[in-house]
Amino acid sequence: MRETEYAYAVARIRANELKMLSQQDFDRLIAAESFSAALRILTDKGWSEPSGNSAYDICETETETVWRFIAESVPDRDLLDAMIIGNDFANLKAAIKAKFSDLKISEYMTVPSLCPSETIVKAIDEGEFSLLPEYLADCADKAYHAYTEKESGQLTEIIIDKECAAAKLRFAEKSDSELLREIHTLTAAVSDIKTARRCASTGKSRQFALDAVSGCGKIDAQKLVNAVYEKEELAQLVTDAGLGILADYADGDFTALEMFCDNYITRRAREYKHEIFGPDAAVAYYYGKLAEIKNVRIILSAKASGVPKDVIQQRVRELYV
């Protein structure tokens, strides 16, 4: 699709960026006396009133709102699909877990998604995986049988996460967005590092780790697993794989790694703030908005559980605006 086809979407995005929460708004949120005071700040800024008294509601509604906006503005279906494909796999995971537990499935479904969550739930409930789209059916079959036959929740998660990383990159390749490909590659690499290190720290076999790592994020799966199990430093490995930005974090704690990954994506998204055409401006805004929603969720959850302001300050991510 020609980049100029995005002129309408990008112009709407630029107009909407004015409505995003600024640093001052976040400072006020962090300084808010209570959960309800923070909610009032958000509703004053145009966020919806929560139906229940939870951070989840208001953030979920805002995610749906931003997605509706993106979906009605962006002209390329492939790009839209590539942005949210990961949510289908998250919903598949929730549906399998819910079937064998007391979980209330509706609370764990992520929106937006390509495949309706009801279809995923129905397919899992009935064991009828042909109801699912092609990219999900085979993975659902394998994950379901891992859960029922091997009774391994961890294996189920690994199967889904691995296929999710591959599908996200496959869909991103079909879109014209270089930024989206970069984001999916980076998140796959970070996910692989975490998986390999988690396998090693929980005493899983090397082969199990190798099966669990997707290898989609530029880092060679075999080399990564070997490095982790032989307790070598990962900095050189990630640098050699062209992901030198992760060098300072690959061996550190997961929270810092995740935070760096989130902040890096936001920083990259900011670089597209002055684009006038093309899919990357839409991807940048979407991820910028997701970062904003994530920050709101962090702050509201912290307010609800009485976390001190300085701790909240350390947890919040960089802003897109």
Add this chain to the structure above:
Amino acid sequence: MSFGILFAILGGVLAAVGGGIGSAIGVGRVGRAAAGVVTEDPSKFGKVLILEILPGTQGLYGFLIAFLLLTQIGVMGGSPIQLTTAQGLMYFAACLPMAICGFISALHQANAAVSGVSIVAKRPEESGKAIIFAAMVETYAVLALLISILAMFNITANIGV
């Protein structure tokens, strides 16, 4: 009828078509962006409309060149003058600055205007600057127009029609 008049008319057609296509694409491109801003804030219609109009001028310039040419060679009056092939090619060449520069400048002006639309979206008080940025591109379309007109009139004066 000689090939001279054919080349001359072809030049006029190119000027009209080059400028026209460039303007049509340009105005359409800015129009999309303008519609995006107006969807979010209808009060900005007036400001984005000015930006949308800007890439449309090349089409008018092309039309002007084609009209002047048809007048110069008598086609408009119903009695076309006899032109040699060389004279026809001179008229053809005279139209080229407008044809080429009109087409290219309209597209680039559209891009500048779309950027201007983004300025209006975020800082409507700076819309004057946005218009100036896009209008700067107009300079080169105007220069091409002048060259085409000067060349055409001088060719007419020199061949003595």
